[in-house]
Amino acid sequence: MDEANVSGSNPAIEEMSFEQALTALEEIVTQLERGDVPLDQSINLYERGERLRAACQKRLDSAQARIEKIVAGSDGSPNGSTPLDGGA
Template identity: 50%
Template sequence: MSETPVESMSFEAALAELEQVVTKLDRGEVPLEESIALYNRGAALKTHCEAKLKDAEEKVQKITLAGGKAAGTEDFNA
């Protein structure tokens, strides 16, 4: 696993590492202490990814046409 600070990671890097964490935890082949550390790292990665997605969603909603008229934004539910 990466020791890169979560807050400095791109969305893609954080998501890739989160997938690795989930895979390791699903296998159940790591000792308890490592599982706890992985879980904590995974929780931080999940929170970071959610924040990045929310920020991206807000940026998309702010896209406007000339004259300041909204470009027809809608709620996005993925």
């Protein structure tokens, strides 16, 4: 992500796929970790990063709900639902 993207030519988060949003978030984190971004731009990056994080979390929560619905029995009761991370 370059400075031009930060100034307003970013695609709308709602129009991004999960993968695009995650990649954009990773790019923002990289820029902020480098520490060579001016303060005002850092604040803008952080705000966009928070919106991207929230959008990704919302999509993950939605996917989890869909998966749990798929593994539910025909009567709606749990039918072998397991955590997405494979944990016990």
